[in-house]
Amino acid sequence: MNEPFTPTAIHRTALRPLSLPMPPLPHCHIDIPLLPQTALGHALHLVECLRSANLLARLRSGPAAPGIRWRFCDARGEPLAADSLGPFIAPLAHEGAFTGPATALLLAPLHCPDIPAVRAATQAHTALVRRIGIAVDQGQQVISVSNGAWLAAASARLDGRRVALPWYYVAGFVRDFPGIEPAPAQSLVQDGPWLxxxxxxxxxxxxxxxxxxxxxxxTAEALSAAAVADPARSHAAHSAAGQIPNTRDSTLARAIAHLEKTLEQPYCLADVALAAAVSPRTLLRHFREALGHSPLDHLHGLRCARARVLLEITLESIPSIAQACGYSDPAAFRRVFARHAGMAPGAYRERHTLRAPRQRWRVDATPQP
Structure with a gap:
């Protein structure tokens, strides 16, 4: 079974879409085929990520915010009845349900032990492969994860495109689909209709x-802040709560620990040097040589990191946040923050906040639409 995979049983056309990025979608309705080989957990993980995006959109913009919908279906594209999916998946199916045509098709990873098994699964689902080709012809987006790319490539509509693949699949994939180029060292690739x-x-x-x-x-930036690991943001959030322990014993570590502990207090170089057990001149040299900036510059960075967190997750006023970050003068805080963040605090809050405007919050819970 070392011959290249050729989908001769699958309808082919010479149509090749132009290599252009996908335009903004007026709405996003995703069909998710569930095959016997589908790695269901990974498909559900994506659904959970989309649920988080919808939740953040509602928090930011209220119940009328645009959302992403999803629908589980079989290989022929027939929607699967939610109640047939079991008590744990059925609520997800009900939550994401939509009617009418989809705008995207998600090809989750196939739970296969090797490349021959991936080929066999692809050949076993010619109906789905045909449907993928029709989806591309109709302007839908095709989304593949890992070896789900085999199903997309077998549609014969994506020649000339680039695809993200795990390194261990590249050799077999290139053999089967020489017209498609794996993108080296890229974890995510958008090439025309193929994500x-x-x-x-x-x-x-x-x-x-x-x-x-x-x-x-x-909203995408808000989702990234909430879902993508960010050590700097996590450190700033803990620092705001006064929970950062001193885990290192060096001049810089002692100085930085002191700056974090006294972040909201007036800056005094002599006090920082005393905490680090060195002279002010030696402390300045350590910071310049190791970090390329002064202790005061470092303090401004720590304060602005805390300010970002407070702007994102609280409804406190700018003067209150300035005070909590060690700036008695809100104007000075705005200047320093703009220098570090590239925008004013109010603009940063508007772009990155995880909270909805104050008028949308209620003391007691209300049913979500």
Whole structure:
């Protein structure tokens, strides 16, 4: 079984879409085929990422915010009855349900032990492969994760495109589909109608791309802040709560720990040097040589990191946040923040906030539409 995979049983045309990025979507309705070989957990992980995007959109813009919908279906495209999916998946199916045509088709990873098994699964689902070709012809987006790319490529509509693939599939994929170019060292690739992720953990990247298309860059950035690991933001959030322990014993570590502990207090170089057990001149030299800036510059960075967190997750006023970050003068805070963040605090909050405007919050819970 070392011959190249040729989908001779599958309808082919010479149609090749232009290599252009996908335009913004007026809405995003995704069909998710469930095959016997589908790695169901990975498909559900993407659904959970999309649920998070919808939740953030509602928090930011209220119940009328645009959302992403999904629908589980069989290989022929027939929707699967939610109640047939079991008590744990049925609620997800009900939540994402939509009627009418889809705008995208998600090809989840196939749970296969090797490349021959992936080929066999692809050959066993010619109905789905035909449907993928029709979807491309109709302007729908095709989304593949890991070896789900085999199903997309077999449609014969994506020759000349680039695809993200795990390294261990590249040799076999190129042999089967020499007209499609794997993108080296790229975990997520958008080439015209084809959005691909190399590994199953790329679900968050796909969710971010779909959120950006369907809801705009601000909601996508909010989802990234909430779902993508960010050590700097996590450190700032803990620091704001006074929970950062001193885990290192060096001049810089002692100085930075002191700056974090006294972040909201007036800056005094002599006090920082005393905490680090060196002279002020020596402390300045350590910072310049190791970090390329002064202790005061570092303090401004720490304060602005805390300010970002507070702007994102609270409704406190700019003067209150300035005070919590060690600036008694709100104007000075605005200047420093703009220098570090590239925009004023109010503009940053508007773009990155995870909270809805104050008037949308209620003291007691209200049913969500």
């Amino acid at each position: 691909s992720a190399d590994v199953a953990t790329g679900s968050i990247g796909i969710a971010l791309a779909l959120t950006r298309q369907a809801m705009g860059p601000e």
